[in-house]
Amino acid sequence: MEDGGGERERLTLVARKPCFGLPTACPKSLPVYIYLRFSKIPFSLEFNLIHPDSDQIPFVESGDYVAYNNEKGGVIPNLKEDGIVDLDSEVSGIPEWVSIKAMVESWLADAVMYELWVGCDGKSAQKIYYSDLPWPIGKILYFKQVLVVKQLLGITSDNAERREEEIYSRAALAYGALSSRLGEQSFFFDNRPTSLDAAFLGHVLFVLHALPETSVLRSKLLSHSNLVSYAENLKMEYVDANLSSSSVPQSDPSSSASKRGPSHWSSKPRSKAKREKTEEEKKFRRRAKYFLATQLVAILIFLSLLGGSSDAEVELGDDDDGLNYD
């Protein structure tokens, strides 16, 4: 609105908080940010820190116009349909483009959701979504979200391991296919950015920067060096370059990932150790349950015996001449 020469009012993207060196650390908001960056439209970035369980975020607003995440398939399709910005006009008819995009938005999105909420220890999720909420609310919402994610991914205590394998293997397949499709190009199609690049770049940046080093998904991604260099190059060109013009804080001292250079990606997969730990945990939980049950039974027996003996005392007491009912 205050910019001269713009017929349209200034665009504002409301997303989740920035951390780990990323302008916004939420895996749903980052692709939208990158898409707007690709389109070279000026926009301002604002953050919503108190509504982690909302599916309306991220949203884009401009004057009276609002494009929510949960309408018409997402913010990007919304922006395309409403004529604000459309980078896919020439590729959206290509079947390969559509199927690669579908693979990124289903298999890879599921893998990130699993890794963020179930696979890793949850510290990244807590930092991104709940670090600005008061502690009791943050904790309760976090546990609620873990349950929701497990429901969405169809994970139960019986099939947990099987589902995990399935999710990781699909992610690995997707990475392999994307790596061979990309080769040494800068973009996937037509040598220019499309929403597919926005979605995939958002995914890769999130996995590399926001997930911990012990993440299995991260280690699978690191095995494809062309994908990693694709992400780094595009990040330098589109994300880091204009950081000063938007309202993103430049340094995040709490994130150690921002100091690492491109050749220093390290991963420490603990897949085997993790599986053993899960079994140990299960054994421990079973034993703890038996222990607690035994304690409870002992207490109940004790109380019933004690209750019996105290009844006997009261009967004796009635023989006394007690006027005092205190």
Add this chain to the structure above:
Amino acid sequence: METQPESDQESNQTESATSEPEDFEEFEEDDNDDNEDDFEQEEGEEAESMTAEARMRKNRAKMESLIMRLSKEQVPVRVHEVIIKGNTKTKGSLIESEVEAILRDATRFQQLLRAASVANARLQRLGVFDSVSITLDAGPPEVPGTANVVIEVSEAKNLLNGEIGIYTKPEARSWSLEGSLKLKNLFGFGDLWDGSVAYGWGQASEVSTGVSLPKFKVLATPMSARISLLSQDWLNFSSYREQVLGLSLGLLSSGNHDVSCNLSWRTLKDPSQMSSDTVRRQLGHNLFSALKYAFKVDRRDSLMRPTRGHAFIYTTQIGGLFPDIRSLRLIRQEFDLRYAIPLGFYRAALNFGISGGLVFPWGSGYMNTPSYLPERFFIGGNSSPVCSLRGPTSVLGFRARGLGPAEPRRPDNSDGGKPDDSGMDHIGGDLALTAFADLSFDLPLRALREAGIHGHVFACTGSLNKLTENAYKDFSFEKLRDSFRSSAGFGIIVPTKLFRMEVNYCYILKQNEHDQGKSGVKFSFSSPL
């Protein structure tokens, strides 16, 4: 002393005297005082030698002289022991703590009788006994000049009570149906538990449970605690729905002062996805911990139709005391002043009142932070300002939340838009002021007068302004003066036992662009509670 053994026997004989329906003032004030004579049998042995008639005459003479003495002289007596009977569940120490002090303070017989009736009333007020009877008995013979007090309580048989009622809530602009279950004395401490469910037509529903404890042992004042889950729907007015899970503790409630603290988790959501910019920015979760102090004085002669007296309420609330700095921080002040002057003819009275409120955030960057949306002031609705003392909330003639700053909602591009949808969100204000003047009078028809139906003529005005987010820099006296909307009208008031119904014709004298005031006939319901 010589009189002591006499007074002993006389106090025994008092028991038999009071069982007769004498016109003896001190005994008549206690309906439940059941004075028995435990030692009548001893008396009987002495008098066996006389004939029945002579015995009666002698007793009556003794009684009359005793009554003369008691009414004219100060008979010294003190309490030796307080005996409690009948409490199977209630802790004896609770009963003792309620009554012991005042009984022990009595040094004269008349004081003791008065203390006994006060003790009776206090025990009844606990609400956990079906009946209470206090008997004054003679003390042990070896300790002359004393009396024993025997308190016999009958605990409520039905621990569980249920209630269903229909109430009005002025803010919600609708009726609410409330059902509650009460449990008395579950743990023997005089504790009262209650669980209630309230449902207001489409707008507010609440499930809550609470406990109240009387003054006892470590508790210097009666305390109460309440957990509630409240859900309020403001989609039509401000495009948001609020859910509150709260715990509130009443810490001090004595005389005019009331201190309570509140810890609640508040969530704002917008399922309609049509909210304006201000509302959209505030959607989400917040922790609100506040300490609230209220001072209340109400000296009016009636709540439904005040004709003389004054009332003043001042409330202050400080939020953000939870140790977590991310909880909501604000200060909210509210006051109500009412005054009623009788005019002497047709039972007419002039009522006028002024209410005001201010809410402001505190903490770092408080000048730029907006105030929390549900804690702002909203003016509107059809509740009468005469009897309700709820702060600056009503100017007759305006729809609920219909007065004050408003912002455009997201434009509705679909074909089927709601016909009465104004397309504006009312977002409330930080500084609110309302004032009214009301002249009420009896109607000429006798039938109406007897039913309590009367008429009134009124004028009200109100203003609502935003001060936060640096808006206070542009604020001036002229702006405040221009922001006052006003209405006037006349109507008929029908007071019933539960609520006050009014049929008014309101004429809007001044309203601003996006206000929702409409001249016409309006019904209004208010409850003085």
